[in-house]
Amino acid sequence: MKVLVAGSGGWGTALAMVLHRNGNQVFLWSYCQEESDHLKKTHRNPFLPGVDLPEEMIFTSHCEDAAEADMVVFASPSFAVRATAKSFAPYLREDAVIVCVTKGIEQGTGCRMTQVIGQETGRTVVALSGPSHAEEVSRQIPTGVVAACEDKTLAEKVQKVFMNDTLRVYTCPDKIGVELGAAHKNVIALCAGVCDGMGYGDNTKALLMTRGLAELARLGMAMGAKRETFAGLAGVGDLIVTCTSMHSRNRRAGILIGEGNSVKRAMDRVGAVVEGYYAAKSAWELAQQNGVDMPITRAAYEVLYEDRDPREAIRSLMHREQTSEVEDAAWAR
Ligand SMILES: NC(=O)c1ccc[n+]([C@@H]2O[C@H](COP(=O)([O-])OP(=O)(O)OC[C@H]3O[C@@H](n4cnc5c(N)ncnc54)[C@H](O)[C@@H]3O)[C@@H](O)[C@H]2O)c1
Missing domain, CATH: 3.40.50.720 (NAD(P)-binding Rossmann-like Domain)
Known part of the structure; x- marks a missing residue:
């Protein structure tokens, strides 16, 4: 054909x-x-x-x-x-x-x-x-x-x-879930890069990826996606590849920001489209429109668009109120 x-x-x-x-x-x-x-x-x-x-x-x-x-x-x-x-x-x-x-x-x-x-x-x-x-x-x-x-x-x-x-x-x-996964993994990869650039370790990255996926699934379900899609190739699969590979320009842009470069300089040095930069703004707007709690996305938006210090952003994420990992968790006692 x-x-x-x-x-x-x-x-x-x-x-x-x-x-x-x-x-x-x-x-x-x-x-x-x-x-x-x-x-x-x-x-x-x-x-x-x-x-x-x-x-x-x-x-x-x-x-x-x-x-x-x-x-x-x-x-x-x-x-x-x-x-x-x-x-x-x-x-x-x-x-x-x-x-x-x-x-x-x-x-x-x-x-x-x-x-x-x-x-x-x-x-x-x-x-x-x-x-x-x-x-x-x-x-x-x-x-x-x-x-x-x-x-x-x-x-x-x-x-x-x-x-x-x-x-x-x-x-x-589930086209909604697949497309949201595709767009949002770039935001999380940018954040993972920032953590790498600041010298944080594998623990931080695993925390960010897992909780980033949790907030993506929350947004997706509010918009009509199925939770299981985020456990598939377009969800966790794409997140793994983008957050861990040096092929990822989103991660590379994040590393440069984490190392202390301005957002503009990081984008210029990557020299190709960094979709996560745009997706962070759109995702934060969608979170607000749908009334969904997305603290990592919000922090990414503030670092990228409001000149927030990434170290301070991570500190405030770590100081959020105590919570259960799974919403609606069923406790035996
Ligand atoms: N590169 C990958 O590995 C990969 C994998 C899966 C999905 N994607 C997605 O595919 C899309 C394209 O990414 P890419 O990596 O091929 O991009 P790229 O950065 O390699 O290339 C960008 C292309 O956009 C073209 N372009 C620039 N301005 C344009 C305009 N005004 N109108 C139309 N085209 C214009 C350029 O000519 C260039 O060929 C992105 O959404 C990306 O997330 C990329």
Whole structure:
């Protein structure tokens, strides 16, 4: 089949390689001509060093090419998803399957990425997400992800098209949980990086990851997600990979902040989209709108946007009132 991947960053390119390997004709779309020309000329993407792109891959910056596609995969950074979907909307075939692999929550609206694309295109969108570094997927390192959609047939179509001997794809009906997990793990990874940068240890990171996941599940359930989704690949799976790996730019940005760099300097030094920075603001807004207690997210927001000292933020998290680990805990006595 013909597949167009809309977004030629590291992730869009890695997935384009998967789709090509699975026997599809692949168009890799870049938002600017210059980027597309560079890919065409070098068959290399600077985000995936040492990886050669297939000769047969078609590099384009024309949205019109979507008119031929059986499947369109949106892979832009979250801030650009609405504009990208809007530009593609007039060209999408009626029967084209629409997939979103972007992780994030839209600033200002609090919309999940599949909602944004749905609003611009009028289609049901499948979210594909999970613990998956582009660098590893492009080198065919065994990886597992989830195709989430309320429509089982669509989720299974996406599963079939992406799955191969090194990429295992599960289906899941809980798109809300999968997308919230995808967006929020970047916030927690940023916080984990801050702890690493300040010289705290593995204990601190485990505490942060576990309690970060607990508050994410609280928010998710208030928004209609299922608790068990957060124990899956798009929840704890993605959290593990993002909080512990040096591939994670969110964690790297956090380390720089923890070492004493300003937030702006940390973002500049990472030099690529740090989704957790945007997701922290959106998540804190969603927490307030839904009346959900998210102390770690709040602290992250204050460090990133209100210049709060990270050490003082951790101290105040440790001094919160005493509580039980599990809400509604059932005690024998
Ligand atoms: N990199 C990964 O390992 C990975 C894995 C899973 C999911 N994701 C998600 O995929 C999304 C894209 O991440 P990435 O790592 O491919 O990004 P990237 O940082 O590698 O690339 C960013 C891309 O965005 C493009 N871009 C910049 N401004 C744009 C604009 N105004 N309109 C459209 N495109 C624009 C750039 O041309 C560049 O190709 C993010 O939401 C990320 O969280 C990434």
